[in-house]
Amino acid sequence: SYIENWRELIASISSRTRYIMVVLFIPDEPIGFVKSPQMLEEEVSKYFEIIEWVSMKKSRFVILFCESLSLK
Numbered sequence: 819s820y821i822e823n824w825r826e827l828i829a830s831i832s833s834r835t836r837y838i839m840v841v842l843f844i845p846d847e848p849i850g851f852v853k854s855p856q857m858l859e860e861e862v863s864k865y866f867e868i869i870e871w872v873s874m875k876k877s878r879f880v881i882l883f884c885e886s887l888s889l890k
Contacts, residue, residue, distance in 0.1 A: 819850025
């Protein structure tokens, strides 16, 4: 949430690894750069196929299991 260039980082990672797991805590009123689970999903899905999406409602964690589109 607090990596300013997180979008560029995801793009860069997609050409270096086949699989990733993204785990992110998104509070009710986020102050970081990722403001919502939808924002995260939208950006990640540009470079990765989301194999599984887990949303933990009570603890506010989002977990994405993904496969790179460029290394498939």
